Amino acid sequence: MNEEVLASKYVFVDFDGTLCEYRYFGHVSGKTVDPDGRSLGGQSLKELLFDTYDEVRPLKTMQEILKKLDPEKIYVLGAIVTSNEINTKIKWLRKHYPYIKEENMIFVADLDIKIDVLKEYKKKLNINFEDMAFVDDKITTIRHAEEQGIPSYHITSFVY
Secondary structure, three states: OOHHHHOOOEEEEOOEOOOEOOOEOOEOOOOOEOOOOOEOOOOOHHHHHOOOOOOOOEOHHHHHHHHOOOHHHEEEEEEOOOOHHHHHHHHHHHHHOOOOOHHHEEEEOOHHHHHHHHHHHHHHHOOOHHHEEEEEOOHHHHHHHHHOOOOEEEHHHHOO
């Protein structure tokens, strides 16, 4: 897909698996659980509490595409498990995507509210959904966004 679909739009981009590889300490996923039995995806609680993003590589395609866009219109819409993740993700973004403004970095604790966040930003920015683009790596989230009328793309739409 041509990255021109993002030009002049307010672009909301997921973090894990979209701006960077989805891989931590040599693994992608797993059945790691915390002491209370809650799933932590592939990460241990120790990994979530400390700076785990030093070794995570950025996706070069997204770096190249986003660098060409208006930085005022680029938003990160990522998910977190712990509040510490916000700081480590912001630090990582500053290093690999320095043109993205920190005030445009949004992190939510529940993937299901990403669509609600997009709706609220539509109101805040006083724009139409056609003025937005949402890029994510989770098909279910993309489908949900499209059902709401939000132009949405899987990360593989931009891989070349």
